Amino acid sequence: MTEILSVTPLRPELQAELEARFTVHRLDQAEDRDAFLGAKGAAVRGLVTDGGQKIDEAFLARLPALEFLSCASAGYDGIDIAELKRRGIRMGNVSPALEDDVADTAILLLMAARRDLPRAHHHVTSGAWAEGSYPLQHSFTGGRLGIAGMGRIGQAVARRAEGFGKEIGYLARSDKPGAPGRRFADLAELAAWADDLIVCLPGGEETRHMISAEVMAALGPEGILVNVGRGSVVDEAALIAALTEGRLGAAGLDVFANEPKPDPALVTLPNVTCYPHHASGTVEARGAMARMALDNVLAYFDGRPLPHEVTL
Structure with missing residues:
Protein backbone atom coordinates (compact mmCIF):
# COMPACT_ATOMS: atom_id res chain seq x y z
CA MET A 1 0.00 0.00 0.00
CA VAL A 94 -8.53 23.58 1.17
CA SER A 95 -9.18 27.26 0.52
CA PRO A 96 -12.52 26.75 -1.32
CA ALA A 97 -13.93 25.06 1.80
CA LEU A 98 -13.58 28.13 4.00
CA GLU A 99 -13.96 31.11 1.70
CA ASP A 100 -17.59 31.83 2.60
CA ASP A 101 -17.07 31.81 6.36
CA VAL A 102 -13.91 33.92 6.13
CA ALA A 103 -15.63 36.41 3.83
CA ASP A 104 -18.59 36.57 6.21
CA THR A 105 -16.21 37.31 9.09
CA ALA A 106 -14.50 40.07 7.11
CA ILE A 107 -17.84 41.81 6.62
CA LEU A 108 -18.76 41.15 10.27
CA LEU A 109 -15.56 42.83 11.50
CA LEU A 110 -15.95 45.76 9.11
CA MET A 111 -19.55 46.35 10.15
CA ALA A 112 -18.68 46.05 13.86
CA ALA A 113 -15.87 48.56 13.45
CA ARG A 114 -17.89 50.96 11.29
CA ARG A 115 -20.79 51.02 13.78
CA ASP A 116 -18.43 51.05 16.79
CA LEU A 117 -19.94 47.88 18.23
CA PRO A 118 -17.39 47.19 21.05
CA ARG A 119 -17.79 50.64 22.58
CA ALA A 120 -21.53 50.67 21.98
CA HIS A 121 -21.79 47.32 23.77
CA HIS A 122 -19.90 48.77 26.72
CA HIS A 123 -22.18 51.82 26.67
CA VAL A 124 -25.09 49.49 27.39
CA THR A 125 -23.45 47.10 29.86
CA SER A 126 -21.72 49.83 31.88
CA GLY A 127 -24.95 51.71 32.51
CA ALA A 128 -23.74 54.77 30.61
CA TRP A 129 -26.81 54.62 28.36
CA ALA A 130 -28.91 55.95 31.25
CA GLU A 131 -26.78 59.10 31.19
CA GLY A 132 -27.26 59.83 27.50
CA SER A 133 -27.62 58.42 24.00
CA TYR A 134 -24.67 56.95 22.13
CA PRO A 135 -23.01 59.22 19.52
CA LEU A 136 -24.20 58.95 15.93
CA GLN A 137 -22.16 56.66 13.69
CA HIS A 138 -21.60 56.50 9.93
CA SER A 139 -23.71 54.33 7.64
CA PHE A 140 -22.31 50.99 6.55
CA THR A 141 -24.11 50.92 3.22
CA GLY A 142 -22.36 52.56 0.28
CA GLY A 143 -18.86 54.01 0.08
CA ARG A 144 -15.64 52.61 -1.30
CA LEU A 145 -14.11 49.33 -0.16
CA GLY A 146 -10.53 48.36 -0.93
CA ILE A 147 -9.62 44.67 -0.92
CA ALA A 148 -5.94 43.74 -0.67
CA GLY A 149 -5.71 40.29 -2.24
CA MET A 150 -8.28 39.25 -4.83
CA GLY A 151 -8.08 35.48 -4.59
CA ARG A 152 -11.05 33.30 -3.77
CA ILE A 153 -11.65 34.92 -0.38
CA GLY A 154 -11.18 38.44 -1.69
CA GLN A 155 -13.70 37.80 -4.44
CA ALA A 156 -16.15 36.33 -1.92
CA VAL A 157 -15.76 39.51 0.16
CA ALA A 158 -16.37 41.64 -2.94
CA ARG A 159 -19.60 39.80 -3.77
CA ARG A 160 -20.92 40.44 -0.28
CA ALA A 161 -19.80 44.06 -0.26
CA GLU A 162 -21.60 44.74 -3.54
CA GLY A 163 -24.81 43.74 -1.77
CA PHE A 164 -24.25 46.72 0.53
CA GLY A 165 -23.87 49.07 -2.41
CA LYS A 166 -20.12 49.45 -2.04
CA GLU A 167 -17.80 50.44 -4.87
CA ILE A 168 -14.93 47.95 -5.05
CA GLY A 169 -11.23 48.50 -5.65
CA TYR A 170 -8.66 45.76 -5.29
CA LEU A 171 -4.93 45.11 -5.21
CA ALA A 172 -3.70 42.44 -7.62
CA ARG A 173 -0.75 41.92 -9.95
CA SER A 174 -3.07 41.51 -12.92
CA ASP A 175 -6.73 41.95 -13.74
CA LYS A 176 -9.02 39.29 -12.33
CA PRO A 177 -11.54 38.26 -15.01
CA GLY A 178 -15.01 38.49 -13.57
CA ALA A 179 -13.90 40.32 -10.42
CA PRO A 180 -15.90 43.45 -9.68
CA GLY A 181 -14.37 46.89 -9.39
CA ARG A 182 -11.15 48.61 -10.28
CA ARG A 183 -7.68 47.10 -10.01
CA PHE A 184 -4.87 49.00 -8.31
CA ALA A 185 -1.22 48.05 -8.66
CA ASP A 186 -0.14 50.17 -5.67
CA LEU A 187 -1.41 49.46 -2.16
CA ALA A 188 -1.06 53.03 -0.88
CA GLU A 189 -3.04 54.29 -3.87
CA LEU A 190 -5.78 51.76 -3.13
CA ALA A 191 -5.86 52.83 0.53
CA ALA A 192 -6.07 56.52 -0.43
CA TRP A 193 -8.98 55.78 -2.78
CA ALA A 194 -10.89 53.58 -0.31
CA ASP A 195 -12.92 54.43 2.76
CA ASP A 196 -12.08 51.07 4.31
CA LEU A 197 -9.58 48.30 3.53
CA ILE A 198 -9.99 44.54 3.98
CA VAL A 199 -6.79 42.49 3.88
CA CYS A 200 -7.05 38.97 2.40
CA LEU A 201 -3.34 38.45 1.71
CA PRO A 202 -1.37 35.30 2.55
CA GLY A 203 1.57 35.37 4.94
CA GLY A 204 5.26 34.99 4.14
CA GLU A 205 8.20 37.29 3.54
CA GLU A 206 6.77 38.58 0.27
CA THR A 207 3.81 40.18 2.07
CA ARG A 208 5.42 40.95 5.43
CA HIS A 209 4.37 44.41 6.71
CA MET A 210 2.77 45.32 3.38
CA ILE A 211 0.18 47.18 5.45
CA SER A 212 2.68 49.81 6.50
CA ALA A 213 2.51 53.20 8.19
CA GLU A 214 2.27 54.72 4.70
CA VAL A 215 -0.76 52.60 3.82
CA MET A 216 -2.47 53.45 7.12
CA ALA A 217 -1.80 57.14 6.60
CA ALA A 218 -3.36 56.88 3.14
CA LEU A 219 -6.45 55.18 4.61
CA GLY A 220 -6.77 58.09 7.00
CA PRO A 221 -8.41 59.02 10.33
CA GLU A 222 -11.89 57.91 9.21
CA GLY A 223 -10.67 54.70 7.61
CA ILE A 224 -11.07 51.17 8.92
CA LEU A 225 -8.58 48.36 8.46
CA VAL A 226 -9.81 44.75 8.59
CA ASN A 227 -7.39 41.83 8.45
CA VAL A 228 -8.54 38.26 7.77
CA GLY A 229 -5.27 37.31 6.03
CA ARG A 230 -2.22 36.83 8.21
CA GLY A 231 -0.93 38.88 11.13
CA SER A 232 2.50 39.25 9.54
CA VAL A 233 1.03 41.33 6.72
CA VAL A 234 0.39 44.28 9.06
CA ASP A 235 3.09 46.34 10.77
CA GLU A 236 1.55 46.12 14.24
CA ALA A 237 3.76 48.78 15.80
CA ALA A 238 2.66 51.20 13.11
CA LEU A 239 -0.97 50.09 13.57
CA ILE A 240 -0.88 50.72 17.32
CA ALA A 241 0.59 54.18 16.76
CA ALA A 242 -1.92 55.07 14.03
CA LEU A 243 -4.92 53.95 16.10
CA THR A 244 -3.66 55.59 19.30
CA GLU A 245 -2.84 58.90 17.64
CA GLY A 246 -6.06 59.09 15.62
CA ARG A 247 -4.40 58.71 12.23
CA LEU A 248 -6.53 55.60 11.56
CA GLY A 249 -10.15 55.33 12.59
CA ALA A 250 -10.49 51.71 13.71
CA ALA A 251 -9.45 48.12 13.06
CA GLY A 252 -11.17 44.75 12.95
CA LEU A 253 -8.66 41.92 13.36
CA ASP A 254 -9.01 38.16 13.09
CA VAL A 255 -5.24 37.62 12.93
CA PHE A 256 -2.27 38.98 14.87
CA ALA A 257 1.52 38.98 14.72
CA ASN A 258 1.78 36.95 17.92
CA GLU A 259 -0.84 34.25 18.36
CA PRO A 260 -2.40 33.26 20.71
CA LYS A 261 -0.92 36.06 22.83
CA PRO A 262 -1.39 39.25 20.80
CA ASP A 263 0.13 42.52 21.93
CA PRO A 264 -1.99 43.97 24.80
CA ALA A 265 -1.18 47.45 23.55
CA LEU A 266 -3.17 46.60 20.42
CA VAL A 267 -6.06 44.45 21.61
CA THR A 268 -7.00 46.70 24.54
CA LEU A 269 -7.49 49.77 22.34
CA PRO A 270 -11.14 50.87 22.36
CA ASN A 271 -11.25 51.23 18.56
CA VAL A 272 -10.15 47.64 17.87
CA THR A 273 -12.56 44.75 17.34
CA CYS A 274 -10.87 41.37 17.89
CA TYR A 275 -11.63 37.83 16.78
CA PRO A 276 -9.35 34.90 17.78
CA HIS A 277 -8.15 33.75 14.32
CA HIS A 278 -11.47 32.02 14.03
CA ALA A 279 -12.89 33.24 10.71
CA SER A 280 -13.12 29.65 9.47
CA GLY A 281 -14.15 28.42 12.91
CA THR A 282 -17.50 26.90 12.06
CA VAL A 283 -18.58 23.28 12.22
Missing part, protein backbone atom coordinates in the same frame (compact mmCIF):
# COMPACT_ATOMS: atom_id res chain seq x y z
CA THR A 2 1.04 3.60 -0.64
CA GLU A 3 2.67 5.12 2.44
CA ILE A 4 1.43 8.44 3.84
CA LEU A 5 2.96 10.57 6.59
CA SER A 6 0.35 12.21 8.82
CA VAL A 7 1.77 15.30 10.55
CA THR A 8 -1.63 16.82 11.33
CA PRO A 9 -4.41 14.26 11.92
CA LEU A 10 -7.78 14.72 10.28
CA ARG A 11 -11.10 14.32 12.06
CA PRO A 12 -11.34 10.80 13.52
CA GLU A 13 -13.77 9.47 10.94
CA LEU A 14 -11.74 10.92 8.07
CA GLN A 15 -8.44 9.78 9.58
CA ALA A 16 -9.93 6.29 9.74
CA GLU A 17 -10.84 6.55 6.06
CA LEU A 18 -7.30 7.63 5.22
CA GLU A 19 -5.85 4.74 7.21
CA ALA A 20 -8.20 2.25 5.55
CA ARG A 21 -6.90 3.24 2.13
CA PHE A 22 -3.19 3.80 2.82
CA THR A 23 -0.41 2.78 5.15
CA VAL A 24 -0.37 5.85 7.40
CA HIS A 25 2.54 6.78 9.66
CA ARG A 26 1.44 9.09 12.50
CA LEU A 27 4.26 11.55 13.13
CA ASP A 28 1.98 13.40 15.56
CA GLN A 29 2.08 10.31 17.82
CA ALA A 30 5.82 9.65 17.58
CA GLU A 31 7.85 9.98 20.78
CA ASP A 32 11.08 10.60 18.82
CA ARG A 33 10.21 12.41 15.61
CA ASP A 34 13.74 12.28 14.22
CA ALA A 35 14.01 8.52 14.71
CA PHE A 36 10.51 8.05 13.35
CA LEU A 37 11.35 9.93 10.16
CA GLY A 38 14.57 7.97 9.84
CA ALA A 39 12.67 4.69 10.02
CA LYS A 40 9.61 5.58 7.94
CA GLY A 41 10.44 8.61 5.78
CA ALA A 42 12.19 6.95 2.83
CA ALA A 43 9.04 5.21 1.56
CA VAL A 44 6.57 8.05 2.13
CA ARG A 45 4.86 9.26 -1.05
CA GLY A 46 2.16 11.46 0.46
CA LEU A 47 2.09 13.99 3.30
CA VAL A 48 -0.90 15.38 5.22
CA THR A 49 -0.15 18.50 7.26
CA ASP A 50 -1.31 22.08 7.77
CA GLY A 51 0.25 25.46 7.15
CA GLY A 52 1.19 25.97 10.78
CA GLN A 53 3.66 23.07 10.74
CA LYS A 54 7.29 23.64 9.78
CA ILE A 55 7.79 21.70 6.57
CA ASP A 56 11.14 23.07 5.48
CA GLU A 57 13.92 21.86 3.21
CA ALA A 58 15.53 19.78 5.97
CA PHE A 59 12.22 18.08 6.78
CA LEU A 60 11.47 17.39 3.12
CA ALA A 61 14.94 15.91 2.67
CA ARG A 62 13.85 13.08 4.99
CA LEU A 63 11.11 12.21 2.48
CA PRO A 64 12.99 11.47 -0.77
CA ALA A 65 10.04 9.68 -2.41
CA LEU A 66 7.47 12.37 -1.62
CA GLU A 67 5.16 13.19 -4.53
CA PHE A 68 2.19 14.98 -2.99
CA LEU A 69 1.44 17.21 -0.01
CA SER A 70 -2.11 17.81 1.21
CA CYS A 71 -2.37 20.95 3.32
CA ALA A 72 -5.43 20.88 5.56
CA SER A 73 -5.53 24.69 5.88
CA ALA A 74 -5.88 27.54 3.40
CA GLY A 75 -2.62 29.16 4.51
CA TYR A 76 0.71 27.42 4.09
CA ASP A 77 3.15 29.79 5.77
CA GLY A 78 5.26 27.02 7.30
CA ILE A 79 5.71 25.04 4.08
CA ASP A 80 8.79 25.56 1.90
CA ILE A 81 7.02 26.16 -1.40
CA ALA A 82 10.27 26.78 -3.27
CA GLU A 83 11.57 23.34 -2.29
CA LEU A 84 8.31 21.68 -3.31
CA LYS A 85 8.55 23.39 -6.68
CA ARG A 86 12.21 22.45 -7.10
CA ARG A 87 11.44 18.80 -6.48
CA GLY A 88 8.24 18.74 -8.51
CA ILE A 89 6.07 17.87 -5.50
CA ARG A 90 2.44 18.81 -6.06
CA MET A 91 0.31 20.36 -3.33
CA GLY A 92 -3.39 20.68 -2.63
CA ASN A 93 -5.00 22.86 0.00
CA GLU A 284 -19.42 23.45 8.52
CA ALA A 285 -16.15 24.98 7.34
CA ARG A 286 -13.86 22.82 9.46
CA GLY A 287 -15.68 19.69 8.38
CA ALA A 288 -15.42 20.67 4.72
CA MET A 289 -11.73 21.52 5.13
CA ALA A 290 -10.90 18.10 6.58
CA ARG A 291 -12.96 16.39 3.89
CA MET A 292 -11.16 18.29 1.12
CA ALA A 293 -7.75 17.52 2.62
CA LEU A 294 -8.57 13.82 2.41
CA ASP A 295 -10.18 14.13 -1.02
CA ASN A 296 -7.03 15.79 -2.37
CA VAL A 297 -4.98 12.77 -1.28
CA LEU A 298 -7.47 10.29 -2.71
CA ALA A 299 -7.71 12.16 -6.02
CA TYR A 300 -3.95 12.41 -6.45
CA PHE A 301 -3.24 8.74 -5.87
CA ASP A 302 -6.26 7.71 -7.96
CA GLY A 303 -4.95 9.81 -10.85
CA ARG A 304 -7.98 12.13 -10.81
CA PRO A 305 -8.07 15.96 -10.87
CA LEU A 306 -7.61 17.43 -7.40
CA PRO A 307 -10.52 19.22 -5.70
CA HIS A 308 -8.09 22.10 -5.21
CA GLU A 309 -4.45 22.28 -6.26
CA VAL A 310 -2.09 25.11 -5.38
CA THR A 311 -0.13 26.45 -8.32
CA LEU A 312 3.50 26.45 -7.23
Whole structure:
Protein backbone atom coordinates (compact mmCIF):
# COMPACT_ATOMS: atom_id res chain seq x y z
CA MET A 1 0.00 0.00 0.00
CA THR A 2 1.04 3.60 -0.64
CA GLU A 3 2.67 5.12 2.44
CA ILE A 4 1.43 8.44 3.84
CA LEU A 5 2.96 10.57 6.59
CA SER A 6 0.35 12.21 8.82
CA VAL A 7 1.77 15.30 10.55
CA THR A 8 -1.63 16.82 11.33
CA PRO A 9 -4.41 14.26 11.92
CA LEU A 10 -7.78 14.72 10.28
CA ARG A 11 -11.10 14.32 12.06
CA PRO A 12 -11.34 10.80 13.52
CA GLU A 13 -13.77 9.47 10.94
CA LEU A 14 -11.74 10.92 8.07
CA GLN A 15 -8.44 9.78 9.58
CA ALA A 16 -9.93 6.29 9.74
CA GLU A 17 -10.84 6.55 6.06
CA LEU A 18 -7.30 7.63 5.22
CA GLU A 19 -5.85 4.74 7.21
CA ALA A 20 -8.20 2.25 5.55
CA ARG A 21 -6.90 3.24 2.13
CA PHE A 22 -3.19 3.80 2.82
CA THR A 23 -0.41 2.78 5.15
CA VAL A 24 -0.37 5.85 7.40
CA HIS A 25 2.54 6.78 9.66
CA ARG A 26 1.44 9.09 12.50
CA LEU A 27 4.26 11.55 13.13
CA ASP A 28 1.98 13.40 15.56
CA GLN A 29 2.08 10.31 17.82
CA ALA A 30 5.82 9.65 17.58
CA GLU A 31 7.85 9.98 20.78
CA ASP A 32 11.08 10.60 18.82
CA ARG A 33 10.21 12.41 15.61
CA ASP A 34 13.74 12.28 14.22
CA ALA A 35 14.01 8.52 14.71
CA PHE A 36 10.51 8.05 13.35
CA LEU A 37 11.35 9.93 10.16
CA GLY A 38 14.57 7.97 9.84
CA ALA A 39 12.67 4.69 10.02
CA LYS A 40 9.61 5.58 7.94
CA GLY A 41 10.44 8.61 5.78
CA ALA A 42 12.19 6.95 2.83
CA ALA A 43 9.04 5.21 1.56
CA VAL A 44 6.57 8.05 2.13
CA ARG A 45 4.86 9.26 -1.05
CA GLY A 46 2.16 11.46 0.46
CA LEU A 47 2.09 13.99 3.30
CA VAL A 48 -0.90 15.38 5.22
CA THR A 49 -0.15 18.50 7.26
CA ASP A 50 -1.31 22.08 7.77
CA GLY A 51 0.25 25.46 7.15
CA GLY A 52 1.19 25.97 10.78
CA GLN A 53 3.66 23.07 10.74
CA LYS A 54 7.29 23.64 9.78
CA ILE A 55 7.79 21.70 6.57
CA ASP A 56 11.14 23.07 5.48
CA GLU A 57 13.92 21.86 3.21
CA ALA A 58 15.53 19.78 5.97
CA PHE A 59 12.22 18.08 6.78
CA LEU A 60 11.47 17.39 3.12
CA ALA A 61 14.94 15.91 2.67
CA ARG A 62 13.85 13.08 4.99
CA LEU A 63 11.11 12.21 2.48
CA PRO A 64 12.99 11.47 -0.77
CA ALA A 65 10.04 9.68 -2.41
CA LEU A 66 7.47 12.37 -1.62
CA GLU A 67 5.16 13.19 -4.53
CA PHE A 68 2.19 14.98 -2.99
CA LEU A 69 1.44 17.21 -0.01
CA SER A 70 -2.11 17.81 1.21
CA CYS A 71 -2.37 20.95 3.32
CA ALA A 72 -5.43 20.88 5.56
CA SER A 73 -5.53 24.69 5.88
CA ALA A 74 -5.88 27.54 3.40
CA GLY A 75 -2.62 29.16 4.51
CA TYR A 76 0.71 27.42 4.09
CA ASP A 77 3.15 29.79 5.77
CA GLY A 78 5.26 27.02 7.30
CA ILE A 79 5.71 25.04 4.08
CA ASP A 80 8.79 25.56 1.90
CA ILE A 81 7.02 26.16 -1.40
CA ALA A 82 10.27 26.78 -3.27
CA GLU A 83 11.57 23.34 -2.29
CA LEU A 84 8.31 21.68 -3.31
CA LYS A 85 8.55 23.39 -6.68
CA ARG A 86 12.21 22.45 -7.10
CA ARG A 87 11.44 18.80 -6.48
CA GLY A 88 8.24 18.74 -8.51
CA ILE A 89 6.07 17.87 -5.50
CA ARG A 90 2.44 18.81 -6.06
CA MET A 91 0.31 20.36 -3.33
CA GLY A 92 -3.39 20.68 -2.63
CA ASN A 93 -5.00 22.86 0.00
CA VAL A 94 -8.53 23.58 1.17
CA SER A 95 -9.18 27.26 0.52
CA PRO A 96 -12.52 26.75 -1.32
CA ALA A 97 -13.93 25.06 1.80
CA LEU A 98 -13.58 28.13 4.00
CA GLU A 99 -13.96 31.11 1.70
CA ASP A 100 -17.59 31.83 2.60
CA ASP A 101 -17.07 31.81 6.36
CA VAL A 102 -13.91 33.92 6.13
CA ALA A 103 -15.63 36.41 3.83
CA ASP A 104 -18.59 36.57 6.21
CA THR A 105 -16.21 37.31 9.09
CA ALA A 106 -14.50 40.07 7.11
CA ILE A 107 -17.84 41.81 6.62
CA LEU A 108 -18.76 41.15 10.27
CA LEU A 109 -15.56 42.83 11.50
CA LEU A 110 -15.95 45.76 9.11
CA MET A 111 -19.55 46.35 10.15
CA ALA A 112 -18.68 46.05 13.86
CA ALA A 113 -15.87 48.56 13.45
CA ARG A 114 -17.89 50.96 11.29
CA ARG A 115 -20.79 51.02 13.78
CA ASP A 116 -18.43 51.05 16.79
CA LEU A 117 -19.94 47.88 18.23
CA PRO A 118 -17.39 47.19 21.05
CA ARG A 119 -17.79 50.64 22.58
CA ALA A 120 -21.53 50.67 21.98
CA HIS A 121 -21.79 47.32 23.77
CA HIS A 122 -19.90 48.77 26.72
CA HIS A 123 -22.18 51.82 26.67
CA VAL A 124 -25.09 49.49 27.39
CA THR A 125 -23.45 47.10 29.86
CA SER A 126 -21.72 49.83 31.88
CA GLY A 127 -24.95 51.71 32.51
CA ALA A 128 -23.74 54.77 30.61
CA TRP A 129 -26.81 54.62 28.36
CA ALA A 130 -28.91 55.95 31.25
CA GLU A 131 -26.78 59.10 31.19
CA GLY A 132 -27.26 59.83 27.50
CA SER A 133 -27.62 58.42 24.00
CA TYR A 134 -24.67 56.95 22.13
CA PRO A 135 -23.01 59.22 19.52
CA LEU A 136 -24.20 58.95 15.93
CA GLN A 137 -22.16 56.66 13.69
CA HIS A 138 -21.60 56.50 9.93
CA SER A 139 -23.71 54.33 7.64
CA PHE A 140 -22.31 50.99 6.55
CA THR A 141 -24.11 50.92 3.22
CA GLY A 142 -22.36 52.56 0.28
CA GLY A 143 -18.86 54.01 0.08
CA ARG A 144 -15.64 52.61 -1.30
CA LEU A 145 -14.11 49.33 -0.16
CA GLY A 146 -10.53 48.36 -0.93
CA ILE A 147 -9.62 44.67 -0.92
CA ALA A 148 -5.94 43.74 -0.67
CA GLY A 149 -5.71 40.29 -2.24
CA MET A 150 -8.28 39.25 -4.83
CA GLY A 151 -8.08 35.48 -4.59
CA ARG A 152 -11.05 33.30 -3.77
CA ILE A 153 -11.65 34.92 -0.38
CA GLY A 154 -11.18 38.44 -1.69
CA GLN A 155 -13.70 37.80 -4.44
CA ALA A 156 -16.15 36.33 -1.92
CA VAL A 157 -15.76 39.51 0.16
CA ALA A 158 -16.37 41.64 -2.94
CA ARG A 159 -19.60 39.80 -3.77
CA ARG A 160 -20.92 40.44 -0.28
CA ALA A 161 -19.80 44.06 -0.26
CA GLU A 162 -21.60 44.74 -3.54
CA GLY A 163 -24.81 43.74 -1.77
CA PHE A 164 -24.25 46.72 0.53
CA GLY A 165 -23.87 49.07 -2.41
CA LYS A 166 -20.12 49.45 -2.04
CA GLU A 167 -17.80 50.44 -4.87
CA ILE A 168 -14.93 47.95 -5.05
CA GLY A 169 -11.23 48.50 -5.65
CA TYR A 170 -8.66 45.76 -5.29
CA LEU A 171 -4.93 45.11 -5.21
CA ALA A 172 -3.70 42.44 -7.62
CA ARG A 173 -0.75 41.92 -9.95
CA SER A 174 -3.07 41.51 -12.92
CA ASP A 175 -6.73 41.95 -13.74
CA LYS A 176 -9.02 39.29 -12.33
CA PRO A 177 -11.54 38.26 -15.01
CA GLY A 178 -15.01 38.49 -13.57
CA ALA A 179 -13.90 40.32 -10.42
CA PRO A 180 -15.90 43.45 -9.68
CA GLY A 181 -14.37 46.89 -9.39
CA ARG A 182 -11.15 48.61 -10.28
CA ARG A 183 -7.68 47.10 -10.01
CA PHE A 184 -4.87 49.00 -8.31
CA ALA A 185 -1.22 48.05 -8.66
CA ASP A 186 -0.14 50.17 -5.67
CA LEU A 187 -1.41 49.46 -2.16
CA ALA A 188 -1.06 53.03 -0.88
CA GLU A 189 -3.04 54.29 -3.87
CA LEU A 190 -5.78 51.76 -3.13
CA ALA A 191 -5.86 52.83 0.53
CA ALA A 192 -6.07 56.52 -0.43
CA TRP A 193 -8.98 55.78 -2.78
CA ALA A 194 -10.89 53.58 -0.31
CA ASP A 195 -12.92 54.43 2.76
CA ASP A 196 -12.08 51.07 4.31
CA LEU A 197 -9.58 48.30 3.53
CA ILE A 198 -9.99 44.54 3.98
CA VAL A 199 -6.79 42.49 3.88
CA CYS A 200 -7.05 38.97 2.40
CA LEU A 201 -3.34 38.45 1.71
CA PRO A 202 -1.37 35.30 2.55
CA GLY A 203 1.57 35.37 4.94
CA GLY A 204 5.26 34.99 4.14
CA GLU A 205 8.20 37.29 3.54
CA GLU A 206 6.77 38.58 0.27
CA THR A 207 3.81 40.18 2.07
CA ARG A 208 5.42 40.95 5.43
CA HIS A 209 4.37 44.41 6.71
CA MET A 210 2.77 45.32 3.38
CA ILE A 211 0.18 47.18 5.45
CA SER A 212 2.68 49.81 6.50
CA ALA A 213 2.51 53.20 8.19
CA GLU A 214 2.27 54.72 4.70
CA VAL A 215 -0.76 52.60 3.82
CA MET A 216 -2.47 53.45 7.12
CA ALA A 217 -1.80 57.14 6.60
CA ALA A 218 -3.36 56.88 3.14
CA LEU A 219 -6.45 55.18 4.61
CA GLY A 220 -6.77 58.09 7.00
CA PRO A 221 -8.41 59.02 10.33
CA GLU A 222 -11.89 57.91 9.21
CA GLY A 223 -10.67 54.70 7.61
CA ILE A 224 -11.07 51.17 8.92
CA LEU A 225 -8.58 48.36 8.46
CA VAL A 226 -9.81 44.75 8.59
CA ASN A 227 -7.39 41.83 8.45
CA VAL A 228 -8.54 38.26 7.77
CA GLY A 229 -5.27 37.31 6.03
CA ARG A 230 -2.22 36.83 8.21
CA GLY A 231 -0.93 38.88 11.13
CA SER A 232 2.50 39.25 9.54
CA VAL A 233 1.03 41.33 6.72
CA VAL A 234 0.39 44.28 9.06
CA ASP A 235 3.09 46.34 10.77
CA GLU A 236 1.55 46.12 14.24
CA ALA A 237 3.76 48.78 15.80
CA ALA A 238 2.66 51.20 13.11
CA LEU A 239 -0.97 50.09 13.57
CA ILE A 240 -0.88 50.72 17.32
CA ALA A 241 0.59 54.18 16.76
CA ALA A 242 -1.92 55.07 14.03
CA LEU A 243 -4.92 53.95 16.10
CA THR A 244 -3.66 55.59 19.30
CA GLU A 245 -2.84 58.90 17.64
CA GLY A 246 -6.06 59.09 15.62
CA ARG A 247 -4.40 58.71 12.23
CA LEU A 248 -6.53 55.60 11.56
CA GLY A 249 -10.15 55.33 12.59
CA ALA A 250 -10.49 51.71 13.71
CA ALA A 251 -9.45 48.12 13.06
CA GLY A 252 -11.17 44.75 12.95
CA LEU A 253 -8.66 41.92 13.36
CA ASP A 254 -9.01 38.16 13.09
CA VAL A 255 -5.24 37.62 12.93
CA PHE A 256 -2.27 38.98 14.87
CA ALA A 257 1.52 38.98 14.72
CA ASN A 258 1.78 36.95 17.92
CA GLU A 259 -0.84 34.25 18.36
CA PRO A 260 -2.40 33.26 20.71
CA LYS A 261 -0.92 36.06 22.83
CA PRO A 262 -1.39 39.25 20.80
CA ASP A 263 0.13 42.52 21.93
CA PRO A 264 -1.99 43.97 24.80
CA ALA A 265 -1.18 47.45 23.55
CA LEU A 266 -3.17 46.60 20.42
CA VAL A 267 -6.06 44.45 21.61
CA THR A 268 -7.00 46.70 24.54
CA LEU A 269 -7.49 49.77 22.34
CA PRO A 270 -11.14 50.87 22.36
CA ASN A 271 -11.25 51.23 18.56
CA VAL A 272 -10.15 47.64 17.87
CA THR A 273 -12.56 44.75 17.34
CA CYS A 274 -10.87 41.37 17.89
CA TYR A 275 -11.63 37.83 16.78
CA PRO A 276 -9.35 34.90 17.78
CA HIS A 277 -8.15 33.75 14.32
CA HIS A 278 -11.47 32.02 14.03
CA ALA A 279 -12.89 33.24 10.71
CA SER A 280 -13.12 29.65 9.47
CA GLY A 281 -14.15 28.42 12.91
CA THR A 282 -17.50 26.90 12.06
CA VAL A 283 -18.58 23.28 12.22
CA GLU A 284 -19.42 23.45 8.52
CA ALA A 285 -16.15 24.98 7.34
CA ARG A 286 -13.86 22.82 9.46
CA GLY A 287 -15.68 19.69 8.38
CA ALA A 288 -15.42 20.67 4.72
CA MET A 289 -11.73 21.52 5.13
CA ALA A 290 -10.90 18.10 6.58
CA ARG A 291 -12.96 16.39 3.89
CA MET A 292 -11.16 18.29 1.12
CA ALA A 293 -7.75 17.52 2.62
CA LEU A 294 -8.57 13.82 2.41
CA ASP A 295 -10.18 14.13 -1.02
CA ASN A 296 -7.03 15.79 -2.37
CA VAL A 297 -4.98 12.77 -1.28
CA LEU A 298 -7.47 10.29 -2.71
CA ALA A 299 -7.71 12.16 -6.02
CA TYR A 300 -3.95 12.41 -6.45
CA PHE A 301 -3.24 8.74 -5.87
CA ASP A 302 -6.26 7.71 -7.96
CA GLY A 303 -4.95 9.81 -10.85
CA ARG A 304 -7.98 12.13 -10.81
CA PRO A 305 -8.07 15.96 -10.87
CA LEU A 306 -7.61 17.43 -7.40
CA PRO A 307 -10.52 19.22 -5.70
CA HIS A 308 -8.09 22.10 -5.21
CA GLU A 309 -4.45 22.28 -6.26
CA VAL A 310 -2.09 25.11 -5.38
CA THR A 311 -0.13 26.45 -8.32
CA LEU A 312 3.50 26.45 -7.23
